[in-house]
Amino acid sequence: MTDPAAHALTTSGLRVGYGGRKILNGVDLALRAGAVTAIIGPNGSGKSTLLRTLCRLLAPDEGSVAVRGRALSTLRTRDLARELSFLPQAPTAPEGMTVRELVARGRHPHQSLLRQWSRLDATAVEAALQLTGLTELADRDVQTLSGGQRQRAWIALSLAQDTGILLLDEPTTYLDIAHSVEVLDLVDHLCVDLGRTVVMVIHDLNLAARYADDLVVVHEGGIAAQGPPDAVITARLLETVFGLTARVVADPASGRPLVVPVGRRRVHRSDHPHPEETGDTHVA
Numbered sequence: 001m002t003d004p005a006a007h008a009l010t011t012s013g014l015r016v017g018y019g020g021r022k023i024l025n026g027v028d029l030a031l032r033a034g035a036v037t038a039i040i041g042p043n044g045s046g047k048s049t050l051l052r053t054l055c056r057l058l059a060p061d062e063g064s065v066a067v068r069g070r071a072l073s074t075l076r077t078r079d080l081a082r083e084l085s086f087l088p089q090a091p092t093a094p095e096g097m098t099v100r101e102l103v104a105r106g107r108h109p110h111q112s113l114l115r116q117w118s119r120l121d122a123t124a125v126e127a128a129l130q131l132t133g134l135t136e137l138a139d140r141d142v143q144t145l146s147g148g149q150r151q152r153a154w155i156a157l158s159l160a161q162d163t164g165i166l167l168l169d170e171p172t173t174y175l176d177i178a179h180s181v182e183v184l185d186l187v188d189h190l191c192v193d194l195g196r197t198v199v200m201v202i203h204d205l206n207l208a209a210r211y212a213d214d215l216v217v218v219h220e221g222g223i224a225a226q227g228p229p230d231a232v233i234t235a236r237l238l239e240t241v242f243g244l245t246a247r248v249v250a251d252p253a254s255g256r257p258l259v260v261p262v263g264r265r266r267v268h269r270s271d272h273p274h275p276e277e278t279g280d281t282h283v284a
């Protein structure tokens with residue numbers, strides 16, 4: 001952490017809780033600028049809590065967060081909103097709002113009494129619609145969109161905000177595999193081609209390993225591991241953190257780690273049962 005500017009976000013000794021209940025108990029992180037970081041961990045481990053603390057929706061009981069080397073606590077709200085955007089886990093749009101109106105809300109931090117809606121704002125909105133493939137749907141009511149389209153509309157709102165850092169809480173939840181890949185390809189494009197920093201919570205370990213440059217594993221109030229997927233995703237970690245017996249193999253499409261849960265169902269072929277498996281596939 002010698003060069004804070006190399007890191008989009010850093011945390012030091014972060015302790016966060018609700019009331020008296022501690023959820024994060026001393027978290028030190030350095031999230032690389034221009035990279036995709038995926039936050040993984042079991043349900044209820046504090047992933048959303050961490051993300052909300054990174055964007056100051058939650059104030060830590062102890063410790064601090066810095067955005068590009070500047071203490072989060074010292075930034076004015078408008079300045080913070082120009083540094084980072086946050087997409088919550090299950091956002092809901094007001095009734096009767098069109099896609100373009102929703103996306104335009106991303107421009108609020110750029111306006112003031114002196115600087116009203118301008119051509120620059122309109123250009124940013126159209127660019128965000130274009131990037132997310134929503135230009136044709138811009139006049140549709142958000143409520144009438146499919147799950148995948150709606151999620152893209154929320155990402156477009158984040159994009160219109162035009163921040164260097166995007167925090168996304170489970171951007172692929174409720175999406176089928178093809179739409180998940182589509183959203184993650186967009187994340188990849190934002191990072192690789194447009195130089196944005198993305199920090200996202202994601203449940204699917206294989207998609208996390210595929211798309212993230214770095215993983216952060218939240219477990220029991222701390223960070224169980226952080227680093228590149230190859231170093232983080234091990235059978236031992238899966239056992240310790242998720243209580244999952246699994247094999248880790250190389251993803252044939254990307255070479256990244258692929259988690260293969262062992263489970264109890266191990267039928268090799270329904271017509272030719274594997275000799276070792278014969279007998280233990282029957283449910284008594």
Ligand SMILES: Nc1ncnc2c1ncn2[C@@H]1O[C@H](COP(=O)(O)OP(=O)(O)O)[C@@H](O)[C@H]1O
Nearest residue numbers: 018023041042043044045046047048049050201
């Ligand atoms: N607003 C809240 N008030 C009280 N407890 C909360 C609140 N939000 C989350 N929690 C609790 O904090 C823990 C971590 O939640 P969360 O950060 O949402 O986990 P994750 O995103 O990893 O599933 C859970 O036990 C959850 O019940």
Ligand SMILES: [Mg+2]
Nearest residue numbers: 047048089201
């Ligand atoms: Mg969550």
